[in-house]
Amino acid sequence: MSRRPYLRKVERSWWLQHPRYISYMIRELTSLFVGLYCVLLAVGLVRLSQGHSAWDGFVANLSSPLGISFQSICLVFAVYHSVTWFALTPKAMPLMVKGEPVPGIAIVGAHYVAWAVVSAVVLIGAGI
């Protein structure tokens, strides 16, 4: 006997049918820009390993109009990833302290503090 499970037809444009679905898709697509920026970073490491002039060429490309526009778009999506990722943390890893649940706002807040600290350390390390 063959199984014939019912498969409901899903339109490819399903995510355009409700604002919540659209914001979900934008949230998931942040990963495309995070991924593309990782490709850029990997290229940077390869150029760094190739010596002084290769690195200087890479830095010059970062500052080209194309480099700046691409990275500006990446920055918007990366920040959106941070905000949405932190917003999910109380649901993804709820904490209990002495049998009481830690309020979500405290977990989210701790992540924002960590974000500020990491950003400050990197900026100071980079010579700000």
Place this chain on the structure above:
Amino acid sequence: MARSNKPILWLPFAGGGLVAALITPVLILITGILVPLGVLHLSYETLAAFAHHPIGKLILFGAVALPAWHAAHRLRMTAHDLGLGGGIAVKAACYGTAGLVILASAVALIAI
């Protein structure tokens, strides 16, 4: 209990999501805004010295490899959501690109 390879995919996915959330925006701010504006200067000597130190290598590798893996896994799931299926082509494109990024970073960092 049934064994699953899901945790192997999931742990770096979640770790990568956190690393991407904490460090990626400030890196883009530096390479994409502050360096082009001339506020910061990423000199070869400073960066090479940082990448030469074992801890520097580890930090740089983590900052590239973990978000890359996170992005690959999430894009594969999003491709499925968009009706592109869970086929081998999508898997190869996502994990293949991430694998290349991770490998190239590791090789470059070892060479520095």
